[in-house]
Amino acid sequence: MPLATPPVPNPSPQPGLPGGPETTGRFLVLLEPDKLTAGAAALTKGVGLQLAYAGDFLKDPEGLLTVKESEGIVFEDLGVAVVNAPPDQAAAMSSIVSKESSLRTVEPERIVYALGGAPMDLSYLRGYRDAVNHLVDGLLKGDSAEGGSAALSFEEAAFTWGLQAVGASRSRFTGRGIRIAVLDTGLDFNHPDFIGRSIQSRSFVDGVPTAQDGHGTHCVGIAAGPARPAQPPRFGVAPEAEIFVGKVLNDAGRGTDGCILAGLQWAIANGCHVISMSLGARVLRGQGYSAIFEQAAQRALARGSLILAAAGNDSRRPQTVAPVSHPANCPSIFAVGAIDRALSVAWFSNGSINAEGGSVDIVGPGVDCRSSWPIPTQYKDESGTSMATPHVAGVAALIAEANPEARGPRLHFHLVQTARRLSGSAADVGAGLAQAPV
Template sequence: MDDAADGMTGRYLLVLDDDFLDDTDRARVAVQEVCGGERPATTREGAPAPGRPRLFPELGVAVAELSPQQLAAARADRRLLGVEPERVRHAIGLSEEYLRGFRDAAQFLHAQLTAGAVAAAQFGDTEELTWGLQATGVAESPETGAGIAVAVLDTGLDLEHPDFAGRDVETRSFVAGQTVQDAQGHGTHVAGTACGPLAPSSGRRYGVAHEARLMVGKVLGDDGTGTDADILAGMSWAISSGAQIISMSLGADVRAVSTAYETAGRRALAAGTLVIAAAGNNARRSAGNPGFVGVPANSPSIMAVGAVDPSLAVADFSAASSTVDGGQVDIAAPGVDVHSSWPRPQVTRTISGTSMATPHVAGIAALWAQRTGARGQQLWAQLVQAAQRLPLPASDVGSGLVRAPGA
């Protein structure tokens, strides 16, 4: 099957009409009426009691349990732009399917090299820098991300990691019963790429926007999965807390665009916040399968990031554009053999995925935001205009390789 059978939570996402976006009290009343009289909790009130509806005012989206009668009424309610089942999403790059794809990619690349079909890699890690920072021009950029807030929504962060010691990191967990502490590793790795230090405690530099204000929202649990409600709560928190950029290396292999995520992305752009998400790792190009961009990256208002390898070829696992409106890859970034931070005691690790490409774009977006003052849609345009064109189909890499502002 093309689309993953993501688990349903039994709840529903309610997308309110734009008229309710700037009126939290009115939005709360509307949700309360749809849900049979129970007052919804907002993001600012913390975790609600089980079964209680939740409202994310900055997004105009709510999540609630509905009876069959309430569901039918909600779908006919003109105050709602959409009603859709809430699903469980995952950190992109953690599944067995991904691991098989990484193995296939390595075998495919080896076969090409053996046959002389491709040249040796153009880039490689040095003692000073990862290949990704070299390829994207980060090392030569005078910008640092200072004054720009980047929110990483993932599995959290190793709060005692030596490379973040003394860093003022704003954190919040949206996963019930779990702290922000990262027990999985994925979140620490992507946060490191986006906003890691200029001078790590050991080894090469791997972080892009080392002076950005780092915000870490734990929206995926220690098993690498999370609900739409927790992810949307993280997005709402990030926007209300002033994030100019949201990095999300998460999603699901579902072709259909989610009304909730598209509306959230559109409203984020209007608020001056650019949402950047991983295109997905469901391709098997070596086997003739280009894959497709999944939720939430296939939302027209969310920037979808594909992955390239050190020779600037599209990664074997990197999803290609699909035919749905918004299902295109918008830009590409280093996503193969990416070295970054990892929870102690390992401290650093090298892994691959569009998850690793996404924080490169988020960090570089912070550099452009610092230089030009661009926000929201203008920042999106800045990134795609500055991208390095590659001799690859736009369906694979969008506008090309993301590039940092030069000296």
């Protein structure tokens, strides 16, 4: 069921610059978990909205139903409704939510963006000298176990530096039997490294049934690229994992909360053990997390699915550190920051700034990471917390294979407990660098 992606009045906000999240004009409504039918009925009766149910569109391979046509859709597994409501209905909806016990809260729907290809903008160039000093300090402190100069000696003939850093190059596990969902811009199914692979896919973007965008192809490659790619080195952490590709962002890397929720519902319904999301929306200092995405994440954990999301690329270290992006700032979503080859926090990686949620849980390789790219380019190096997230998602798949009881909250626990401790602040690197089981 594609969700219409409304036009955006302003261009994508530039990382490192002020500004809050953009919204679509639609709304997210949080329903009481045990009162979904009553909550939907309250919206229909009180606001006059005609609602559809996600369970219906999941059975429809063509995905013809849209929120625009139905006025709203209820995601039963998440306990959330996404609705179109003009100003007069929006006021009525807020009033009903405050009175009805079956409804919890209402939030504006955000516009979200892919979080890869961290740009080197002018504000960062003006602080180039400070940034170089920051990098040198990182190289000179401690030994390689804590992130020193020895960490730069990666030989990448057989494995990328990222796979070596997380230990996937040494692991006997491959992710066999584990389902990884990558919710992003899609995948180039004609790429030689994915031809013949068993891949389930679905588009949740209105009018875009398939995609061959680079961002999603790069992220899928890192999480679950082949053990023997057409061109070495190997870049896929979990080469035998079952791949589920959910297109929740358009080819320009833009989407909405509703598209993400649709993708989450689909991934959870398909029993995906790990859900990787290299996307997000800017969060301001002091801003709280979404109660709606927090409930969705809690429900995912209860069903055995762990959601990982990119922490964001809005920082300009060492001058400024930005808060963790939405939806990674939800406590029940595993927020992934990025490190460089020196095992130091990447200059663009967001940090644990906001007191209410917004903590970095773990880090993964996120600078100059090689992976698949749509043909004819085929392979490309990219930087961003978008690259760190599928590295950690792949590690989670390996841990899930090695530990059959590690699902949902237990998988979260294993990731934290086995992480490699780093010398950086916990506010920047969380528990440390994700590590694959051997």
